[in-house]
Amino acid sequence: MATAFRPGRTSVLARAGLLLIILGLSACKGSTGPGGKPDAKQDKGPEAVPVEVAHVERRSISASYNGTAPLEARAQAQVVAKTSGIALKVLADVGQHVAAGQTLVVIDRDRALLQEAQAEAQVRKLEANYNRATQLAAQKMVSANDVDQLRFDLDNARATLRMAKLELAYGNVAAPISGVVASRDIKPGNFVQINTPIFTIVDTSRLEATLNAPEREIEKLKPGQAVELTVDPLPGRTFNGRVDRVAPVVDAGSGTFRVVCAFNADGGLQPGMFGRIRINYDQRADALVIPRTALLEDGGDPAVFVVRNGKAARATLKLGYDDGPWVEVRDGLKQGEPVVVAGKAALRDGSAVKVLEGSASPAQAAR
CATH class of the missing domain: 2.40.30.170 (Efflux pump adaptor protein, beta barrel domain)
Structure with missing residues (x-):
């Protein structure tokens, strides 16, 4: 049985075909510029990334x-008094330079002088007794035990005299080291306690x-x-x-x-x-170096971007000494190669680059 002719369906198909033809012509026109020439913007690749470079060079580098x-x-000492008494004189102040052995404080020594005089008198008395006993012992008039006892007493008196003289000497408090007085805790007229710090001296x-x-x-x-x-x-x-x-x-x-x-x-x-x-x-003295600023901070192995044939090439490095703004390259680069020091964040391996004129010198890039 023959299919009946449907004018409405034919018109719809015709209109759909016409629409496809129009869209195709529009696409063709969009790919051409004025005069039917291809649009340069359509054929142009990604824009070059502007970068600054520094060249790999040789220079002296230190390991540190x-x-x-x-x-x-280097030295610091607290000055303490080895005896007690009234401070009669204070001969140094904060900020003053003093020499080892220099007297800083003079302490009242009247009692010590009397003790020294008593000890000297006792020594003189025992020396006379001992000399007399020695003569009598030669005449068998004094026993040897008596002479020995007098000798022991004399030695003890002499030790007491030395102690009195030492106590007297403690009245002059001296600096144990040379240096600058950093602190002073004593004034004239103060009572000085034994073994109490009164000065601090610093050897500067x-x-x-x-x-x-x-x-x-x-x-x-x-x-x-x-x-x-x-x-x-x-x-x-x-x-x-x-x-x-x-x-x-x-x-x-x-x-x-x-x-x-x-x-x-x-x-x-x-x-x-x-x-x-x-x-x-x-x-x-002759190390191959690059500025530290050229190193990539991506958490991987040490690497830089090198400009080769207008493109950025990632180069993995073996580094040596690290000297402030400079880093030694042991392997991965050659002298004179340009490495990117500014603009590297926008680069990928193979990115087109445009080296800016007046790029930083190696010394400037290292700063």
Whole structure:
């Protein structure tokens, strides 16, 4: 049975075909520019990422250990009185430099003088008795036991005299070390108690800083190595010193060992200042280096982006010494290759790059 002709269905199919033809023509027009030429924007690839580069170069580089520690005086002593009495004179004040053995306080010694006089009189008396007994013993008029007893008494009296003289000498309180008076706790007229601190003296001629270095550095840090010191109160200045002592054992609890660095107390350095310390233990005169700013911070192996043929290529590195703004490259780069120091965050391996004119020099990039 023949199908009946349906004019409505034919018109719908015709309209759908016409719509497809129109869309196809529109797509063709969209891919061309004025005059029927292809649109340059459609064929153009991703835009090049602007970057700054520094070139791999050779320079001297040092291996160092860095740490922080407060500065301390090499020697400090509390001055105590070895006797009691009234302070007649106080001969030093805070900030004054004193020499070892210099008298700082004079204590009243009237009683000690009397004790010394008594002891001298007793010695003279016993010396006379002993000499007389010795003569009589030669004549068999005094027994040997009596002579021995007089000799013992005389020795005891002489010891008492020495004690009296020592007690008298304690009236002059002297500085045990050379240095600067840091504190004074006595005034003229005060009563001085025995064994009570009355002065504090600090030897500021040399200062020390003690580092607790990790055990992995024990073969690298040795006495005599050069040390550089900076302190916040004296910005822009570097002070030179030496490693004075190194502990030969590692503390089992902390896994560290003590490294004592010594500095001359000049240029304004004072005990108590907090110092940043750098110990240089090795140096390479002709190392291949890059600025630290070129290293990628993605948590992977050490790497940089190198510009090759207008594109960024990721290069994995084997690093050597680390010297402030510079890092030594042991493998992975060649001298003169440009490494990206600015703009690397937007790069991927193979990204097109545009090197900006006037890129930072290696020295500037390292800052």
